[in-house]
Amino acid sequence: MAPVKVTMEVGTDGVAVITIFNPPVNALAIPIIAGLKEKWTEATMRNDVKAIVLTGNGGRFSGGFDINVFQKVHANGDTSQMPDVSVDLVVNTMEDGKKPAVAAIEGLALGGGLELALGCHARIAAPRAQLGLPELSLGVMPGFGGTQRLPRLIGLSKAVELMMTSKPIMSEEGKKLGLIDAIVPSSELLKVSRQWALDIAERRKPWMRSLHKTDKIGSLSEAHEILKVAREQVKQTAKNMPQHLACIEVIEEGIIHGGYNGVLKEAKVFKDLVLSDTSKGLVHIFFSQRATSKVPNVTDIGLKPRTVKKVAVIGGGLMGSGIATALALSNTIVILKEINSEFLQKGMKAIEANVSGLVARKKLPQDKADKALSMVKGALDYSDFKDVDMVIEAVVENVPLKQKIFSEIEKVCPPHCILATNTSTIDLNIIGENTTSKDRIIGAHFFSPAHIMPLLEIVQTEKTSAQAILDLMAVGKAIKKVPVVVGNCTGFAVNRTFFPYSQGAHILVNLGVDVFRIDTQIASFGLPMGPFQLQDLTGYGVAVAVGKEFRSAFSDRTFMSPLIDLLIKSGRNGKNNGKGYYIYEKGRKPRPDFTVLPIIEESRRLANIMPGGKPISVTDREIVEMILFPVVNEACRVLDEGIVVRASDLDVTSVLGMSFPSYRGGIVFWADTVGAGHIYRSLKKWSELYGNFFKPSRFLEERATKGIPLSAPSSTSSVSRSRM
Numbered sequence: 001m002a003p004v005k006v007t008m009e010v011g012t013d014g015v016a017v018i019t020i021f022n023p024p025v026n027a028l029a030i031p032i033i034a035g036l037k038e039k040w041t042e043a044t045m046r047n048d049v050k051a052i053v054l055t056g057n058g059g060r061f062s063g064g065f066d067i068n069v070f071q072k073v074h075a076n077g078d079t080s081q082m083p084d085v086s087v088d089l090v091v092n093t094m095e096d097g098k099k100p101a102v103a104a105i106e107g108l109a110l111g112g113g114l115e116l117a118l119g120c121h122a123r124i125a126a127p128r129a130q131l132g133l134p135e136l137s138l139g140v141m142p143g144f145g146g147t148q149r150l151p152r153l154i155g156l157s158k159a160v161e162l163m164m165t166s167k168p169i170m171s172e173e174g175k176k177l178g179l180i181d182a183i184v185p186s187s188e189l190l191k192v193s194r195q196w197a198l199d200i201a202e203r204r205k206p207w208m209r210s211l212h213k214t215d216k217i218g219s220l221s222e223a224h225e226i227l228k229v230a231r232e233q234v235k236q237t238a239k240n241m242p243q244h245l246a247c248i249e250v251i252e253e254g255i256i257h258g259g260y261n262g263v264l265k266e267a268k269v270f271k272d273l274v275l276s277d278t279s280k281g282l283v284h285i286f287f288s289q290r291a292t293s294k295v296p297n298v299t300d301i302g303l304k305p306r307t308v309k310k311v312a313v314i315g316g317g318l319m320g321s322g323i324a325t326a327l328a329l330s331n332t333i334v335i336l337k338e339i340n341s342e343f344l345q346k347g348m349k350a351i352e353a354n355v356s357g358l359v360a361r362k363k364l365p366q367d368k369a370d371k372a373l374s375m376v377k378g379a380l381d382y383s384d385f386k387d388v389d390m391v392i393e394a395v396v397e398n399v400p401l402k403q404k405i406f407s408e409i410e411k412v413c414p415p416h417c418i419l420a421t422n423t424s425t426i427d428l429n430i431i432g433e434n435t436t437s438k439d440r441i442i443g444a445h446f447f448s449p450a451h452i453m454p455l456l457e458i459v460q461t462e463k464t465s466a467q468a469i470l471d472l473m474a475v476g477k478a479i480k481k482v483p484v485v486v487g488n489c490t491g492f493a494v495n496r497t498f499f500p501y502s503q504g505a506h507i508l509v510n511l512g513v514d515v516f517r518i519d520t521q522i523a524s525f526g527l528p529m530g531p532f533q534l535q536d537l538t539g540y541g542v543a544v545a546v547g548k549e550f551r552s553a554f555s556d557r558t559f560m561s562p563l564i565d566l567l568i569k570s571g572r573n574g575k576n577n578g579k580g581y582y583i584y585e586k587g588r589k590p591r592p593d594f595t596v597l598p599i600i601e602e603s604r605r606l607a608n609i610m611p612g613g614k615p616i617s618v619t620d621r622e623i624v625e626m627i628l629f630p631v632v633n634e635a636c637r638v639l640d641e642g643i644v645v646r647a648s649d650l651d652v653t654s655v656l657g658m659s660f661p662s663y664r665g666g667i668v669f670w671a672d673t674v675g676a677g678h679i680y681r682s683l684k685k686w687s688e689l690y691g692n693f694f695k696p697s698r699f700l701e702e703r704a705t706k707g708i709p710l711s712a713p714s715s716t717s718s719v720s721r722s723r724m
């Protein structure tokens with residue numbers, strides 16, 4: 001293992017260069033913090049040291065405080081494991097120390113890393129270094145003085161924005177804002193930083209302590225106004241999370257009572273936040289997301305991903321055009337194939353619209369948009385397929401059609417070409433039935449809109465080769481997705497786990513619960529919208545098609561709600577035609593459409609599941625539980641069957657694919673916080689009252705009875721089984 005250490009070298013110029021070594025991101029682990037304190041103290045005492053330069057080894061300044069420490073605190077609840085960095089190291093030793101210090105920043109300075117740099121007396125950066133305070137995204141807040149120093153350096157408004165959004169800026173913008181004093185090429189970073197530090201020591205440049213600066217903060221009333229607006233915004237954007245409002249309060253403390261008092265309050269509130277459930281959930285998701293890139297027998301057997309330069313996408317509909325857009329944006333040559341010129345033109349237009357939408361929302365510069373569009377070529381036959389490295393089929397969910405396409409592409413593509421399908425539910429073995437290339441067949445399940453949604457569910461069969469999986473993982477990463485490798489079954493990991501979600505909602509409605517109350521409760525739990533508004537958005541056709549697949553695969557637990565058919569018969573098709581459970585008008589938020597209520601009444605009459613013909617009475621909490629516990633139950637079956645490598649993969653997929661609130665840590669993590677026992681007992685009770693849909697799975701029953709967390713590893717996983 002590479003050494004974790006802090007070194008100091010004193011040059012003949014009298015500059016001590018203190019360097020952090022903790023690959024890959026120079027995280028500020030406890031020994032690093034101790035090392036910094038030791039070297040800084042030594043540099044301060046040594047007579048041959050005039051000034052200090054702080055830097056990070058390997059082209060990265062620092063990715064911030066070691067997040068593993070949060071995990072330890074979460075496990076044992078002991079915050080005393082976290083050293084006093086903000087006062088002892090940053091204020092007393094660095095900022096108020098006797099020798100001037102310059103931060104030499106390359107690559108990135110994030111969180112505690114940037115905060116150390118803020119405690120130095122100047123900051124010199126290489127071009128395109130990332131600077132940010134992303135702590136709120138981990139459920140905490142800047143804890144090494146960042147809440148106080150950043151506003152004093154760049155102004156309150158911008159500092160609040162950077163902290164609230166957790167988004168980094170580049171060093172070029174940092175220079176304009178006053179965060180960075182100079183930008184120099186990497187090759188000159190240390191030389192210029194050394195000279196800058198000497199210039200401060202010899203008073204040729206200002207010896208600036210940012211905690212003492214006041215000129216950028218503005219008047220008290222201006223500050224109050226900025227913080228008031230920020231509070232209003234986060235009430236909308238960060239519901240159910242404590243860290244945003246806590247951070248604003250700490251910033252305010254410093255504005256009213258001075259930076260030092262702000263630092264003291266920051267340290268106190270930081271420790272409270274670390275122990276919050278929100279931080280536990282978000283830190284869990286951080287590590288879980290990184291764990292998905294480790295797939296046994298794929299990423300640990302010495303294979304290297306092959307280059308994938310050219311990809312053919314078959315089908316230019318919503319999914320196909322989205323996938324083509326995502327590929328083109330990452331400079332992959334794309335062939336978009338359709339069956340006739342009308343459909344092809346539509347597909348190409350959709351790609352153009354996707355790209356120009358990103359430009360309009362300022363997410364993509366025009367030159368990159370032009371480049372992306374130049375990467376896509378339309379095709380009506382297979383002549384361009386002779387040198388493609390991968391095909392992604394994205395046609396309608398029709399088994400014979402997909403089978404035909406796969407036997408055709410097997411013939412026209414080169415032998416190394418990966419044959420992927422974007423099916424969301426159909427068994428891959430059925431799709432590839434008529435081919436002899438089963439080792440190259442793989443699922444590339446994107447989520448709509450494919451050029452925006454971050455998840456790529458990679459589905460393997462027992463025959464898919466490790467090389468094909470690795471290649472698709474690399475393509476996924478290149479197009480900025482989070483690839484998660486799962487096993488083959490109806491609905492795979494994501495749709496399979498969540499199929500009971502809308503089913504549960506339909507059971508509740510047919511049991512007499514108000515449709516809009518259900519949506520409100522699910523939205524206040526933290527999903528972006530309730531199940532009925534979601535159904536309006538995806539269209540009822542999708543609900544019918546997906547329902548069919550699940551009914552044939554899991555007939556023992558599929559509820560046949562009459563409601564969708566009744567809605568379609570009454571001319572409703574959700575947002576598509578502006579008529580669903582909600583009324584859709586341009587520029588307005590969807591409003592409940594109460595004329596849907598008689599249709600719901602009719603559905604209840606046909607379903608006839610209300611005990612004694614009377615609506616059931618449920619609490620708000622029960623509504624959420626009756627919808628989400630069946631999802632947990634299905635997640636248990638997915639775990640039991642070894643469809644995912646590890647339980648936390650379902651947490652990541654639920655967050656990235658289904659927008660389950662990340663601050664609840666994902667579906668399995670959340671279930672464990674609720675407790676398997678409570679979930680089991682509730683489902684058992686409901687199954688006795690309302691039928692098999694709620695029947696607890698064997699896995700859940702066993703875990704609940706034995707008191708084992710749902711996330712504890714199980715002995716089997718089809719994904720990690722060795723390959724032939």
Ligand SMILES: C[C@H](O)CC(=O)SCCNC(=O)CCNC(=O)[C@H](O)C(C)(C)COP(=O)(O)OP(=O)(O)OC[C@H]1O[C@@H](n2cnc3c(N)ncnc32)[C@H](O)[C@@H]1OP(=O)(O)O
Pocket residue numbers: 024025027028063064065066067068108110111112113115134135138141142143144146287290291
């Ligand atoms: C008191 C303070 O105010 C509190 C803090 O500082 S909290 C920490 C704030 N910092 C952050 O939130 C940054 C978190 N890290 C990241 O966003 C990204 O890792 C990054 C942008 C630094 C690098 O991204 P990338 O190059 O894609 O590498 P990525 O795969 O994410 O990380 C590489 C490894 O470093 C680890 N790592 C990254 N940042 C880390 C951190 N701050 N602590 C511990 N480990 C960290 C990752 O877990 C991963 O480990 P693995 O290889 O064993 O899975």
